[in-house]
Amino acid sequence: MSTQKNVLQEAGTVEENRLRIPEDKAEQIIDALNTDLAATYVLYHQLRKHHWNVEGPQYRELHLFLGEAAEEAEEAADEIAERVQALGGVPVANMTSLEERAPVDMEDDDVYEIRTSLEHDLEMYGDIIETARDHIELSTNLGDHASAEMLRLQLVELEEHAHTIEHFLGKDSLQDW
Template structure:
């Protein structure tokens, strides 16, 4: 029988910056503006983390007649969410903040909820994924406007570029969920 080593809390003397603080930034963006943007972007990162985990779970559990294309899309979508998360977290750091991390921090700041661990049918799973994408897209549009108002063109452009990716993936999900039938429904019957 092997023993599991216990993880120790990090020595706080090595702490460079506390979570929730915004330091001066090399971008010379005013601290108040940087703080507002870091808060907004941490909400994005949190939502992306939750959506990534949900999409990845659905990839693992996908089954049925369209397993191949659905599974392939979900795998690629999860990879895109990872790339977007990294870009946003790097921007938070450039603004002088600390990116959200850890389950409690992420849940606290996310605009979407963590899905229960159960195995759901694929249609319900994809509907929840689409809802997550739509929720993030609405929030991102608001944060693009915030970045524009605060004069942070780089953050605005970063969010716009990734919003296009989120919207494209939402469109694919919407097409998977379409009522697809070749049968004409006669309303007179």
């Protein structure tokens, strides 16, 4: 841990930004983005857990999918954090704050069969998708079209991953033959 005592910016504060988004509007957007950031990190950790623990006949395909989905969540989190900083805010970063801010709950440390794990992932994706849609609307209404666009692009990926999970959870049509 650092021994530095000179705090450059306190967590939860908003400074003037060079993007010319008024501070009162930036504060609302930063709050929403920090919620998205926390949710994305929780998703990342859950996907990584499932990537590590997947077993069974579809091991390779699921292992690769979950690894890729986790990497994309990590990239999305980085984009969100950088946007928070550009807006004059401080990205939420410590584990306690991430857990408190996240609108989703990660499953416990136990290892479940992959179908249960994927059901948990799909539920989390659904919650994050709903939150992202709300925050796209908020950003748009506050005139921050760049944050809205960033979230729109992330929403496309979120929905694609949710749809892929739906396919993994679907009934195997070959079983009825």
